[in-house]
Amino acid sequence: MDLTLTAMLLQGGQEAAAHTGAGFMPFYPGLILLLPLAGFLLNGWLALKHAGRAARVTRVGGTYDLDGGGRPATHTLPTWIGPGVMGLAFVLTLVNFVGMLGAGLHDPVVIHYWTWMATGTFTVDAAIQLDQLSMVMMMVVTGVGFLIHLFSVGYMKDDPGYPRYFAYLNLFVFFMLVLVMGASYPLMFVGWEGVGLCSYLLIGFWFTDREKSDAGKKAFIVNRIGDVGFLLAIFVLYRTFGTLDFAPIMGGAADTLVYGGGLVTLVTLFFLLAAAGKSAQIPLYVWLPDAMAGPTPVSALIHAATMVTAGVYLVARSSVLFALSPVGSAAVAGIGVLTALFAATIALKQNDIKKVLAYSTVSQLGYMFLGVGVGAYAAGVFHLMTHAFFKALLFLGSGAVIHAMHEAYHATHRHDDPQDMRNMGGLKAYMPITWITMWVATLAISGIWPFAGFFSKDEIIWYTAAFAGAENAPFPGLYTLYWILALAAALMTAFYMTRLMVMTFHGRNRTGEKEAGHLHEAPPIMWVPLAVLAVLSTVGGWINVPEELQASIVGLGGLLPSSEWLHHWLEPITAEAHHIQELQLGELAHSAPFGGGEVAWALISTALALAVVLATSQLLGRREVQSPDADPEPTGFAKVLANKWYVDELYDAAVVKPIQRASRFCWKVIDQGIIDGAVNAVGYLARGFGWFGSLFQTGTVNTYAFVLSLGVLVILGAVFF
Amino acid sequence: MVEIFFYIFAATALGGGLGVVLSKSPVGSLLMMVVSLASLAGVFVLLEAHFLAAIQVIVYAGAIMVLFLFVIMLLNLGHDYQQDLKWGAFSVLSFAVAGGLAGILAREVGGDWQIADGVVPPGGRAIDAAVREHGAVGAIAEPLFTTYVVPFEITGILLLVAIVGALALAKRNVS
Amino acid sequence: MITQALILSAILFALGTFGVLVRRNAIIMFLCIELQLNAVNVAFVAFSRLVGIEGQVFVFFVMTVAAAEAAVGLAIIISIFRHYETVNVDNFNLLKW
Numbered sequence: 001m002d003l004t005l006t007a008m009l010l011q012g013g014q015e016a017a018a019h020t021g022a023g024f025m026p027f028y029p030g031l032i033l034l035l036p037l038a039g040f041l042l043n044g045w046l047a048l049k050h051a052g053r054a055a056r057v058t059r060v061g062g063t064y065d066l067d068g069g070g071r072p073a074t075h076t077l078p079t080w081i082g083p084g085v086m087g088l089a090f091v092l093t094l095v096n097f098v099g100m101l102g103a104g105l106h107d108p109v110v111i112h113y114w115t116w117m118a119t120g121t122f123t124v125d126a127a128i129q130l131d132q133l134s135m136v137m138m139m140v141v142t143g144v145g146f147l148i149h150l151f152s153v154g155y156m157k158d159d160p161g162y163p164r165y166f167a168y169l170n171l172f173v174f175f176m177l178v179l180v181m182g183a184s185y186p187l188m189f190v191g192w193e194g195v196g197l198c199s200y201l202l203i204g205f206w207f208t209d210r211e212k213s214d215a216g217k218k219a220f221i222v223n224r225i226g227d228v229g230f231l232l233a234i235f236v237l238y239r240t241f242g243t244l245d246f247a248p249i250m251g252g253a254a255d256t257l258v259y260g261g262g263l264v265t266l267v268t269l270f271f272l273l274a275a276a277g278k279s280a281q282i283p284l285y286v287w288l289p290d291a292m293a294g295p296t297p298v299s300a301l302i303h304a305a306t307m308v309t310a311g312v313y314l315v316a317r318s319s320v321l322f323a324l325s326p327v328g329s330a331a332v333a334g335i336g337v338l339t340a341l342f343a344a345t346i347a348l349k350q351n352d353i354k355k356v357l358a359y360s361t362v363s364q365l366g367y368m369f370l371g372v373g374v375g376a377y378a379a380g381v382f383h384l385m386t387h388a389f390f391k392a393l394l395f396l397g398s399g400a401v402i403h404a405m406h407e408a409y410h411a412t413h414r415h416d417d418p419q420d421m422r423n424m425g426g427l428k429a430y431m432p433i434t435w436i437t438m439w440v441a442t443l444a445i446s447g448i449w450p451f452a453g454f455f456s457k458d459e460i461i462w463y464t465a466a467f468a469g470a471e472n473a474p475f476p477g478l479y480t481l482y483w484i485l486a487l488a489a490a491l492m493t494a495f496y497m498t499r500l501m502v503m504t505f506h507g508r509n510r511t512g513e514k515e516a517g518h519l520h521e522a523p524p525i526m527w528v529p530l531a532v533l534a535v536l537s538t539v540g541g542w543i544n545v546p547e548e549l550q551a552s553i554v555g556l557g558g559l560l561p562s563s564e565w566l567h568h569w570l571e572p573i574t575a576e577a578h579h580i581q582e583l584q585l586g587e588l589a590h591s592a593p594f595g596g597g598e599v600a601w602a603l604i605s606t607a608l609a610l611a612v613v614l615a616t617s618q619l620l621g622r623r624e625v626q627s628p629d630a631d632p633e634p635t636g637f638a639k640v641l642a643n644k645w646y647v648d649e650l651y652d653a654a655v656v657k658p659i660q661r662a663s664r665f666c667w668k669v670i671d672q673g674i675i676d677g678a679v680n681a682v683g684y685l686a687r688g689f690g691w692f693g694s695l696f697q698t699g700t701v702n703t704y705a706f707v708l709s710l711g712v713l714v715i716l717g718a719v720f721f
Numbered sequence: 722m723v724e725i726f727f728y729i730f731a732a733t734a735l736g737g738g739l740g741v742v743l744s745k746s747p748v749g750s751l752l753m754m755v756v757s758l759a760s761l762a763g764v765f766v767l768l769e770a771h772f773l774a775a776i777q778v779i780v781y782a783g784a785i786m787v788l789f790l791f792v793i794m795l796l797n798l799g800h801d802y803q804q805d806l807k808w809g810a811f812s813v814l815s816f817a818v819a820g821g822l823a824g825i826l827a828r829e830v831g832g833d834w835q836i837a838d839g840v841v842p843p844g845g846r847a848i849d850a851a852v853r854e855h856g857a858v859g860a861i862a863e864p865l866f867t868t869y870v871v872p873f874e875i876t877g878i879l880l881l882v883a884i885v886g887a888l889a890l891a892k893r894n895v896s
Numbered sequence: 897m898i899t900q901a902l903i904l905s906a907i908l909f910a911l912g913t914f915g916v917l918v919r920r921n922a923i924i925m926f927l928c929i930e931l932q933l934n935a936v937n938v939a940f941v942a943f944s945r946l947v948g949i950e951g952q953v954f955v956f957f958v959m960t961v962a963a964a965e966a967a968v969g970l971a972i973i974i975s976i977f978r979h980y981e982t983v984n985v986d987n988f989n990l991l992k993w
Contacts, residue, residue: 699989823910
């Protein structure tokens with residue numbers, strides 16, 4: 001990046017002034033992008049240096065040991081660079097956020113830096129868009145990202161790949177910010193692909209383990225399927241609008257596209273495919289559970305808090321398009337609620353702590369899809385945000401647990417699985433902070449008042465009910481079904497999360513005598529982020545308390561702050577979509593399908609969730625958990641759930657194996673047989689001619705003389721006859 | 722009378738040629754070659770080319786063949802020669818090719834030139850006149866030193882080059 | 897008689913060709929080539945009866961060339977013989993490459 005470019009980025013772009021909305025002046029927004037990129041470059045350089053030195057040491061037969069002679073600079077500097085750039089980026093984002101907050105509602109601010117590509121009439125600018133939606137995403141990415149970077153310092157400090165880890169993590173944040181800040185679909189796609197790349201790199205971070213590198217590949221390949229949808233949608237959009245910038249598309253969609261028309265339905269379904277790939281929805285969710293092979297903070301950052309929510313962001317960003325397509329929206333909501341329920345059932349019987357959380361993530365992403373699918377874009381983004389808090393907390397907490405288990409096993413040279421919950425139990429005595437913070441997150445995800453998850457999840461479920469009862473709801477029966485399924489999945493969430501907590505922290509300690517002595521609470525660098533996230537998981541929901549609830553007992557009669565703040569905040573983004581919705585659907589219902597208002601159902605759902613939590617903890621608390629070796633194989637339906645509905649096996653048989661066979665056919669028959677065969681045949685033919693010709697090359701003069709004479713004879717014959 | 726002599730000479734020339742090809746020993750081939758060359762000298766005489774007949778015997782049969790003989794002696798190939806003539810498919814093919822050549826050449830080149838008996842053809846008359854004027858040697862020397870003097874001189878150079886080349890090639894231990 | 901001479905020339909030439917093809921002894925092959933040259937000489941002399949003295953002049957040149965060729969060729973054979981201790985051309989198969 002040359003100097004003028006950097007200077008341009010720092011100045012905030014040339015055209016900034018022309019596009020700035022009323023009152024809001026962005027404060028070095030380009031720097032927010034550049035900081036993680038700089039972190040990536042610096043850490044990457046250190047990683048290369050480290051790799052070079054390790055290679056030199058091992059080449060002469062030595063073993064490269066980090067413990068010997070103190071930590072080298074390559075392993076101390078990333079501690080400051082990695083979280084440092086994130087902290088700065090967060091502060092900058094915060095400054096911009098406060099600026100935007102002070103400016104009130106305004107149109108999106110688009111800052112053009114330079115023309116990225118211009119071919120004929122097609123132009124894409126390298127431009128970032130600062131608006132309320134991207135600001136929320138930036139806050140989540142940099143804020144939660146910063147906390148996870150801090151946690152990583154403790155979690156990864158003994159890993160030889162420490163600088164490489166932070167390089168990848170910084171690169172990820174850079175691409176994630178490109179994704180949410182880009183002002184056009186192509187730029188968003190750059191971020192989209194970039195985070196996919198970083199996801200692949202980080203899942204396969206310990207690439208010497210075949211299984212882990214395979215998991216990385218699986219994530220990458222499954223994501224590619226979704227990317228096809230993204231590209232196709234972009235093509236159709238360009239064909240229709242002649243531009244790919246967000247502003248003209250969102251502004252002109254209502255005039256250009258017909259409500260419920262084939263074109264917009266096509267675009268939304270393509271986008272749904274893309275979002276399903278990135279956000280791990282049915283049928284493309286299979287990569288996310290495997291992605292747990294990566295380091296646990298990576299799971300927290302990429303596979304829970306940020307990257308996997310890109311699909312939700314995509315739908316929210318394209319809200320106008322989805323509002324114009326009832327079929328597309330119904331598909332989004334349907335996929336979402338099915339995924340929510342389906343993943344929740346799988347999570348019921350998993351024993352790997354990270355697997356439970358992975359399926360829980362898939363399930364919660366399903367809720368977000370349901371939210372944006374029923375036109376509650378703000379509610380979807382709201383749940384995205386609260387989920388980022390409590391799921392990052394859960395993952396980091398599980399990371400702390402795994403870290404402790406791993407160290408205990410390492411100290412006693414045991415080779416059991418430190419992630420299997422059947423090996424844990426009773427950890428609350430050893431790691432109280434982790435225990436408490438994770439309970440906070442569990443209550444939040446279970447939807448129990450007054451934790452964050454309660455407000456966000458309840459709002460999604462409520463909007464589903466309201467949508468089902470709207471005056472002109474496109475598929476009222478279908479949406480009623482969605483609502484019931486969503487409620488069922490919410491109860492399952494409460495069950496499996498409580499099960500996780502009980503198996504991990506309560507009951508008898510099953511780590512073993514020797515190992516128990518080595519169990520200890522995580523260091524401050526790790527538990528401080530947990531505590532911060534726990535606070536956020538508690539109060540995070542209060543920014544968007546619905547007016548009706550706020551006034552009621554749920555809102556403690558107006559004691560909870562700020563009514564529907566996020567809704568109003570996102571108004572400039574969702575207004576157009578809501579306008580279309582109101583036009584087409586009429587007013588939303590004020591009661592659930594089977595009666596009962598918003599307050600009533602909020603009370604019912606929180607009471608039910610609480611009941612499930614209590615009942616589960618009582619029931620499971622009494623039962624003795626068997627160690628993995630002694631645990632009997634599940635039978636019947638439980639076996640189906642434990643084996644994840646055999647979806648992986650199904651995909652293997654229905655997709656992977658046929659493709660392998662087809663590829664094998666292409667390889668063996670078409671490529672090696674026909675194509676190579678043809679090439680070889682030409683070669684053999686030439687060789688045959690050569691062999692035939694070589695018969696005349698005896699080397700003896702007589703043969704040549706004979707051929708010469710024959711030639712003379714032939715020529716004479718030709719002349720005279 | 723002339724015809725009878727021609728057929729005798731032709732027969733010995735062909736017999737000599739056959740001997741060259743079929744003789745087992747190089748010396749035998751060489752001697753047969755001499756027979757053939759001498760017979761051809763007779764044919765030349767019958768064709769009124771007396772000077773050529775003379776140098777055929779002197780240069781060819783005399784000088785060149787002696788050179789061959791010397792080489793055979795030098796390489797000591799006289800006795801322990803190898804049986805190098807193998808009768809096989811290749812020989813049959815070669816015979817067919819050679820026969821075809823002979824047939825085509827005999828048919829096309831040796832076709833009927835329509836010269837009546839006792840009539841001297843135009844070239845023959847010119848040669849006879851030249852011989853009457855300059856003598857047998859002079860008749861051929863006259864164009865050689867007038868019209869073809871340049872090729873003649875070049876031939877002299879060619880011979881010189883051949884001598885030098887032969888010396889260079891055959892010399893032992895070229896250092 | 898010109899016709900007969902030309903037929904003699906053709907047969908003699910073919911005989912020489914046959915010799916070159918079937919013999920493996922380099923010296924005898926050389927002799928056969930001389931035989932071919934002589935066959936051509938006969939044809940020249942026969943044609944000189946039809947066109948004039950030039951045919952005989954040409955024979956003169958052919959003989960000269962034959963002499964030169966014999967000198968150089970035999971020198972080559974000697975040289976080869978020093979290398980291979982044989983004049984059988986079957987052993988000289990370097991032309992294969």
